[in-house]
Amino acid sequence: MIPVMRPWFGPEEQAAVGEVIASGWVAQGPRVAEFExxxxxxxxASHGVAASSCTTALHLGLVLADVGPGDEVIVPSLSFIATANVVRYVGATPVFADIDPATGNLTAKTIDAARTPRTRAVIxxxxxxxxxxxxxxxxVHNGLTLIEDAACAAGSRYRGRPVGAGSTVSAWSFHPRKLLTTGEGGMLTTDDPEWAARARRLREHGMSVSAAERHASGSTAPEEYTEVGFNYRMTDLQAAVGLVQLGRLPELIARRxxxxxxxxxxxxxxxxxxxxHDPAYGSSNYQSFWIALPADFxxxxxxxxxxxxxxGISARRGIMAAHLEPAYAGVPAAELPNTEWLTANSLILPLFHAMTEAEQDQVVEAVHAAAGI
Structure with a gap:
């Protein structure tokens, strides 16, 4: 079976994990700080804050932005359900907006159609x-906090710079379906030093001093807990893999x-x-290669x-539409014709670093056969 995705691992990742195990420090520590x-x-970005997933990084971003009950956050329905879930985590209301069918992304116009006086942020x-x-x-929407869900976008570029450069806050995923993987894990990036410092506290139960910092300094002074935090830490085992993967990223993107x-x-x-395909203003890392079928297919x-x-070809349905799931029945939404068309008619074809041209030809020949050509 040709898989839809296969991570690119080698002996370097094994060696990096072995070094961490030998060090005796496997929890959040020096490797996490280096990976950040x-x-x-x-x-x-000026600051990176490692987290247990992109979902937890997005949650931290909303907390930093002081989004809460009574607020609305515009999100695309065409996204993995975590994008909407994090809005509910902070007690706010997600409002679904439509997308550009060519890119699968929100636009200024589709956001405007979903915006209300209660809108505080957009993911x-x-x-x-x-x-x-x-x-x-x-x-168009400079009065709103823009949080970038860059779960799939490590290595993609926007107007000559990496996606996420200059953003208020961006959240990244290192799940195995992503190009750069740590098994599970995520990252929050920001240029705001105060937001970064608070995010580091919040991800470790709100501790005033992290366990790694306390150990390194030899201090015996007890830590303080200034606010209710979370257990959103990454381990040094994961970060060691992430550092090797980060070095592979340029070659990986070129191949994809x-x-x-x-x-x-x-x-x-x-x-x-x-x-x-690439939009006119940037380039994709092609985390997924999706196709959309015409009505007469x-x-x-x-x-x-x-x-x-x-x-023998493993493909996947196209990107889900959260507003069609039972968990989001009755949630506010603008008109979503592009979302509903794309989620119903698209699928994701296999694409991975080690894919051979013979495997790709097998996929293409099967699509041609299905099309009757």
């Missing part, structure tokens, strides 16, 4: 690694972009088929998934 510095530098997702036009959104370009070329002959999306599986 290196990752923040890679996205041109802008760089969906599947395709950068959203954040400058255009800032220009080459494979994506080949997909786009080989699938161009399927009438009406839409493939994900001989099979619907689910039938095509089964057709591919019978031929």
């Amino acid at each position: 510095r290196e990752f923040a530098a890679s996205v041109e 802008v997702v760089h969906q599947a690694g395709v950068p959203a036009d954040i400058d255009d959104i800032r220009a 972009r080459a494979l994506a370009a080949r997909y786009q070329r080989l699938l161009a002959g399927v009438p009406g088929l839409t493939t994900v 001989p099979m619907n999306r689910n039938e095509l998934l089964g057709f591919l599986a019978e031929r």
Whole structure:
């Protein structure tokens, strides 16, 4: 079976984990601090705060922005459900906005259609690694806090800079479906030193001094807990893997972009088929390669998934729409025609670093066969 995604690991990751185990310090410690510095530098942010997941990083971002009960936060429905869930974690109300069907992202116009006097923030997702036009959104909605959900976007670029550069706060994922993985894990990046310092306290139960800092200093003074915090820490085991993965990222992106370009070329002959592509203002890391089927395609999306599986190809449904899930029945939403069309008619094809051209040809030939060409 050709997998939809396979992480790129080597002996370097094994060696890095072994060094951490040998050190005797496996919890949040020096490797996490190093990974925070290196990752923040890679996205041109002043501060990185490692977390247990992108979900927890997004939650911290909303807490830092003082979003709470009575507030509304605009989010895309076309996103993994965690994007909406974190709004509920702080007691606020998510309001779903539509997306641009070409990018899968919110736009200034779709945000405007969902904005109300209670809107306090927007979570802008760089969906599947395709950068959203954040400058255009800032220009129109500069009175709102913009939190960037960059879960899929490590290595993507926007107007010549890394996605996340200059953002108020961005949240990143290191899940195995992402290019850079630590197994599980996430990161919050920001240019605000006070927000970074508070996020570090909050992720460790609100401790005034982290366990690693207390150990390194030899201090016996007890820590204080100035506010209610969370257990959102990353381990040094994960960070050691992350540091190696970060070094692999440029090569990984180059390979994925080459494979994506080949997909786009080989699938161009399927009438009406839409493939994900770079927007005019940036470049994608192609965290996922999605296609959208035309109305006259001989099979619907689910039938095509089964057709591919019978031929040894693991594909996935396109990006979910949270407003169609039972957990979000009755949640406020603007009109969402693009979201509903894309989630119903799209699927994600296999794309990973070690994918061979023969494997890619097998995928393309199966799509051609399904299309009757």
